[in-house]
Amino acid sequence: MIDGTGMPQSAVLLGGTSEIGLAIAEELASRRLERLLLAGRNQRGLDEARDRLLRAGIGNAVTATCDVTRASDVSALPAVALEALGVVDLLVVAVGDLGTADLTELDTDRVFEMFAANTGGPAAAMIGFAATMVRQGYGRIVVLSSVAGLRVRRANFVYGAGKAGLDGFSLGLAEALEGTGVGVTLVRPGFVRTRMTAGLPEAPLSCEASQVAQAVVRALEQRSGVVYVPSALQPAFGILRLLPRSLFAKVTR
Amino acid sequence: MTGLGSGRARGTARARQAGEEVRLLTGWGRAGWTAATVAVPADGAEAEKAVRRTAETGGTILPRGLGRSYGDAAQNAGGTVVDLTRCDRIVSFDAAGGLLRAEAGLSIGALLRWSIPRGWFVPVTPGTRHVTLGGALAADVHGKNHHRDGSFARFVRSFRIAAPAGTAEITPEGDPDAFWATAGGMGLTGVVIEVTLELIPIETAFMSVDTERAPDIGTCMEMLARGDGRYRYSVAWVDCLHRSRRGTLGRSVLTRANHAGEDDLSQSGVKVADPLAFSPREVVRLPLAPPARLVSRTGAALFNELWYRRAPRRREGEIQPVGTYFHPLDAVGSWNLAYGPPGFTQYQFVVPNGSEDVVGRAVSLLADRRMPSLLAVLKRFGPGDPSPLAFPAPGWTLALDLPLGIEGLSRLLDEIDVMVADAGGRVYLAKDSRLRPGLVERMYPRLDEWRSVRRRMDPGGVLVSDLGRRLGLCGAPQPSAGRAAAAGAGAAAGAGALAGSQR
Incomplete structure (x- = not known):
């Protein structure tokens, strides 16, 4: 169950090796989280993540291989999760593929793949778990979007466009789920220092995965629908979104 | 592939009967909302039928009254809830x-x-x-x-x-x-x-109330322990925010009473046409949920100050209507809405006699961390009854309302829980929405005894509540809708993808 403070007892982490996702899992394990399913593509990485969480004191952690870009993997996952956890209180969607924005590297397959990883796969997983949670009569979905999707910029336009799609999908799903007992929390971090962003020039207002995790727990406590990490990004993007295109391109180059 | 289906009615454990609908339910604390199929039987026979039908079809069911449990005791996510409020004859x-x-x-x-x-x-x-x-x-x-x-x-x-x-x-x-x-x-x-x-x-619908003030929690507890024998009813209201200049905590107002006889009425000079007239009224009602919490630290401190100042240092034999003495908050309809969207919890624990220090330490922790609690209620319990899940035990109980979503509150209550459990005390299940499940067996050591009686009355585990699921009261988690869903989606390719070990 999810308790009165918004804390779940069981969770699925889609993107089971994601640093942000695992930071969220650790934070939740220090509260009420007892059972966790790590789902992801890389079985060895999942095993390592699971062992780390078990050492950190989580009661029960299991893994499932799931390639989010494969429809059959995604559609099977809710049943696998129910089998492993009994109920799914929380789904954390923490998958993403920063890929490339270099025209010489982008081709048809690569764009298909990036949209599947950033938009199609996560959205499909959310729909599958939403159906499970509606049957349960409750549940919560935390989805990692990005400020990159609020206004797409040249430097990561395929990733940003994918996140923009996921962001809009999540807001719509949240509305569609009203009255079912199932809620959606949309997380919009800025530049988070992780493996995915290693070597990239750091953007202003960057933060650590642990800060995102703390913000997510706060959002669950507050039942917030949308959360920016750090929170200063909300007013910043309020302005950035209004800039004329040419000026926006210059500012964010 | 599983679909969301049309509306939220689909996918509940069994086909709905006429007059049932899927509704979001919550407790008085408005903290967690879950959906259930609500049946409203018109009489006992219909309620009985609902239980039988649910047991036969493999669903889950739970009775619900007026929903005044603060937490999730009267909720059954994904199952059936029998609302008994029409069975009121x-x-x-x-x-x-x-x-x-x-x-x-x-x-x-x-x-x-x-x-x-x-x-x-x-x-x-x-x-x-x-x-x-x-x-x-x-x-x-x-x-x-x-x-x-x-x-x-x-x-x-x-x-x-x-x-x-x-x-x-x-x-x-x-x-x-x-x-x-x-x-x-x-x-x-x-x-x-x-x-x-x-x-x-009773002879009249009035109480004869003695009011006294105590400068701190220790004095208050002494006064309660000393004088309670003279009163049928006894309670103290404690200010958990105020610290005096000398550093003492927990100034209190004791209100203790007996039913007023006709003599008490005539002696006090109170003139009533009918001493047994009873017409309690709601004075005001919060019309709708405010978008944000109305209870703040400053507001709570101010309210507590007024409450303390308003009370006389000492007043004896005041005649009060029973409603005023027993149910003061019922005068404000839907007062629970004032706590805003994340809801609130009423934290209530009991510790045995001899563990008075735990009450003092809890009050001091709450004051130090500046938790915005309105008046807390302190009361002395007599012997508990034979129920294996009885909350009261000889000792002291403290109850206070706290808005959820306050930074640091969860960990503070976790901390007090451990102090309470260590002292051999417990928190009240009818109020709880956030206890760490691992503590419930320590707080209710006769839980297994209760489970075995329950198994005799409900061998199939048909009666289920969110409270029971969350704390594992009935044993292992038993997701009603979860099982059905697993079977339904099990046909999908790759359902056996679960890898790794389960510990």
């Missing part, structure tokens, strides 16, 4: 022994409107009269007279319960196990349909 009354037979959905408020003019009062009432008899039995509620009279179930002579194992009339003599597993059993042994309750005679 008085069946019979035996004026010789004061024995009232009524349907379980009758509220204490409705009962008092009927009984007070006839010269009878409920033997135990919680701080609100908006609770049903069934709910009062399920939570085995206590009142300001616990130090003298014990809790509600002690005055229940028998009840009729529809359990999956069968419907039966239960008395404490005939089947003590089933009786005391149901008293305090939080609705998890069956749906109580009718209750026989012993009422107490």
Whole structure:
């Protein structure tokens, strides 16, 4: 169950090796989280993540291989999760593929793949778990979007466009789920220092995965629908979104 | 592929019957909302049928009254909830022994409107009269007279319960196990349909109230322990925010009372046309949920200050209507909305006599961390009753409302929980929405005993609540809808993709 403070007892982490996702899992394990399913593509990485969480004191952690870009993997996952956890209180969607924005590297397959990883796969997983949670009569979905999707910029336009799609999908799903007992929390971090962003020039207002995790727990406590990490990004993007295109391109180059 | 389906009705454990609908339910604390199929039987026979049907179709079910449990005790996500508030008839009354037979959905408020003019009062009432008899039995509620009279179930002579194992009339003599597993059993042994309750005679609808102030929590507890014998009803309101210049904490107002006789009325000079007239009114009502919390630290401190200043240093024999003394908050309708969207919790614990220091430490922690608590209620308990899940035990209970979503609150309450458990105390299940599940076995050491009686009454685990699931009261988690969903989606390719070890 999810308790009165918004804390779940069981969770699925889609993107089971994601640093942000695992930071969220650790934070939740220090509260009420007892059972966790790590789902992801890389079985060895999942095993390592699971062992780390078990050492950190989580009661029960299991893994499932799931390639989010494969429809059959995604559609099977809710049943696998129910089998492993009994109920799914929380789904954390923490998958993403920063890929490339270099025209010489982008081709048809690569764009298909990036949209599947950033938009199609996560959205499909959310729909599958939403159906499970509606049957349960409750549940919560935390989805990692990005400020990159609020206004797409040249430097990561395929990733940003994918996140923009996921962001809009999540807001719509949240509305569609009203009255079912199932809620959606949309997380919009800025530049988070992780493996995915290693070597990239750091953007202003960057933060650590642990800060995102703390913000997510706060959002669950507050039942917030949308959360920016750090929170200063909300007013910043309020302005950035209004800039004329040419000026926006210059500012964010 | 699984679909969301059309609307939220689809996918509940069984086909809905006429008159049932899927609704979002929450507790009085408005903290967690879950969806369930709500059935509203018109009488006991219909309620019984709902239990039988659910047991046959493999679903789950839970009784619900007026929803005044603060947490998730009256919710059953994905299952069926039987709302008993239409089963509210008085069946019979035996004026010789004061024995009232009524349907379980009758509220204490409705009962008092009927009984007070006839010269009878409920033997135990919680701080609100908006609770049903069934709910009062399920939570085995206590009142300001616990130090003298014990809790509600002690005055229940028998009840009729529809359990999956069968419907039966239960008395404490005939089947003590089933009786005391149901008293305090939080609705998890069956749906109580009718209750026989012993009422107490009164001469007037008024109380003779003595009010005193105590400068700190220690003095307050001494005064309570010393003087409680003279009063049938006794309670203290404690300010958990204020620290005096000398550093003392927990200034309090003690209000202790007995039922006023006709002599008390005439001596005090109070003139009433009918000493047994009872017409409690709601003075105001919050019309809708405000978008943000109205309870702030400053507001709470100010309110507590006014409450303390308003109270006389000492006043004896004040005549108050019963509603004013017992149910002051009922004058404000929907007051729970003031806590805003994340909701609130009423944190209530008991510690045994000899562990008075835990009360002091809890008050001090709450004050130090500046938690915005309105008045806390402190009371001395007498002996608990034989229920394996009885909350009261000889000692001290403190209850306070706290808005959820405050930074640091969760960990602070976790900390106090451990102090309480270490002292051999417990938190009250009817109020809880956030206890760490690992502590429940320590706080309720007779849980296994209760489980085994429950298994006899409900062998298939048909009675399920969110509270029970969350704390593992009934044993391992039993997701009703979850099982069905797994079977439905199991045909999808790759369902066996689960890898790795399960520990």
